[in-house]
Amino acid sequence: METITMIHAARFLDQEVVVNAWVTNKRSSGKIAFLQLRDGSAYFQAVILKNQVAPELFEQVKHIGQESSLKLRGTVQASDRSALGYELLVSDFEIIGHSEDYPITPKEHGTDFLMDHRHLWLRSSRQHAIMQIRNEIIRATYQFMAENEFIKVDPPILTGSAPEGTTELFHTKYFEEDAYLSQSGQLYMEAAAMAFGKVFSFGPTFRAEKSKTRRHLIEFWMMEPEMAFVEHEESLQVQEKYVAYLVRNVIEHCQLALKTLERDIEQLEKYTQLPYPRISYTDAISLLKKNGFEDIEWGDDFGSPHETFIANQYEKPVFILNYPKGIKPFYMKINPEDPRTVLCADLIAPEGYGEIIGGSEREVDYETLAENIEKFGLDLDTYAWYLDLRKYGTVPHSGFGIGLERTVAWLSGIEHIRETAPFPRLLNRIYP
Structure with a gap:
């Protein structure tokens, strides 16, 4: 039998x-x-x-x-x-x-209680469905990357520098030196792309932001592709094909999970249709100001209400293009058509889920990049290896990062990101 x-x-x-x-x-x-x-x-x-x-x-x-x-x-x-x-x-x-007095009964329980019992809450049908969707997104990512001839390269988790130039890092000692938990593998992916052409990483990243919003985790997983000989426009096309591919695979392989979560599959179907719409940062500012958002000015970053309003103007994910260089990291390439901005894009998910992808074309000029590093108050010696990439056969290259947990929340249709990680790390929670 x-x-x-x-x-x-x-x-x-x-x-x-x-x-x-x-x-x-x-x-x-x-x-x-x-x-x-x-x-x-x-x-x-x-x-x-x-x-x-x-x-x-x-x-x-x-x-x-x-x-x-x-x-x-x-x-x-x-x-x-x-x-x-x-x-x-x-x-x-x-x-x-045998099991007696199991703490999570069929009755309603509060969120704190469920989070304290996360090791058991994972057994519930809802959590099971969310984790199945998470697993499918991971599986489909590896398949997409293999089909498109990307090689997986694993960047270090312990680093001596901050790719985003932020002070919101988890600090530790690396014997006698200072070290930080990685907030992105991107700089290492650029080095890998110069060796292999098209690469991607997939692993944990850490942000010490004291945020309690439904979109933020302290520890989360990122997929970060990097592509040599690829400019900004081609990168956008890869991004939308990849996201549509993820949606299609979740629809095809997670029918029971989507049914459990009461996710509208017809709505998801819309997200498989390409291309995705685009709006420039400058036009997005104008759109917001025309619709009552008087608190925002050109040069400001978008908050959740701004992103949600912009996304609600479309039925599919939308790219916001070419942000001001002052609010973006040092490694992004200047937009030749408007030097106030850089060649970048954020992909905003519909239904209020916010940014799921951030990407850009990278700066390739050695002097410009060195100047940017100093302007951001960073140490040139720390980034000497990164500058080397511009000395020895540099090429146009672009890449992006997609947050796994935000993508899981969006495709699952759930309200809070804490349910998208098996054991989420939140501002006031590191148990269990």
């Missing part, structure tokens, strides 16, 4: 199988018992008929606690009562691990 996971139930219709699972809920009458189960792959129902199992086994059902683990034997049946479309008619079972 084969041991299966229920996500593959269709392959075993009307066959006897073994399933290992945990109990999420149960109900019974005099002659029939229903167990709501999860096996890591899916949530499903098992049916136990009193007249088809041993009497002591049917009696034992009454004493199974929530989250007890079971080994079940039975027959896979089609079922229109189940979102999965299949259930298990049980012929026998045994308890592997």
Whole structure:
């Protein structure tokens, strides 16, 4: 008798199988018992008929606690009562691990309670669905990069410098030297692109921002592609193709998860249609001022209300192009058509989810880059290796970074980013 996971139930219709699972809920009458189960792959129902199992086994059902683990034997049946479309008619079972007084019951619980029990909250159907979407975004990223001939390169997590030029870094000691937790692998990706042409990194990054918004985490994961011989316009085309690819794969491979989350798939379908609209920073400022945002002036960065308003003018993600150089990092290339700005873009997700991608063409002129580093108050010696990239065969190159957790929140349709990480790190939370 084969041991299966229920996500593959269709392959075993009307066959006897073994399933290992945990109990999420149960109900019974005099002659029939229903167990709501999860096996890591899916949530499903098992049916136990009193007249088809041993009497002591049917009696034992009454004493199974929530989250007890079971080994079940039975027959896979089609079922229109189940979102999965299949259930298990049980012929026998045994308890592997007892569970009593499980703290997360089917009743409502407060957010702090659930976050304190995050190690258990992950077992719920909603959290399971979100993590499935997260996993699919990661899987599809690797597939997209492979199909487009990118090579994965892993930048260091401990660094001696700050790519974004910010003081909001986590400081540590590297033996006798100062070091920081990485806030971006981008500078290292530029070096890698000069070796391999098209590269990407995917790993944890850290921002010591004292922010409590629904869009921010202290530790989050970034995908950061970098492309040699690629200018700004071509980079934008790669970005939108990549995002549309992610959306398409989530729609195709996460149907049950999207249903659990009650995500509007027709809405997601719109985001697969290219190209994405574009608006310049300067035009975006004008749009905001014409619509009552008197608090913003040219040269200011956008806040969440500004981004949301701009995004609401479109039905798809929108690129905001060419921000003022004063509010962007030192490595971005000056826009030759307007030297006040740089060749960059932020991709703003619809439905109020804000920026999910930031990217730019990189400055390639040695003197200009060295001058920018000094203007930003950074140490030239620390960036000597980065400047070397402009001395030895420099080429036009561009890249971008996409935040995994914000992308998960957007495609899942959930309100707060804290649910997008298995064990989120927030301003006042490092447990569990």
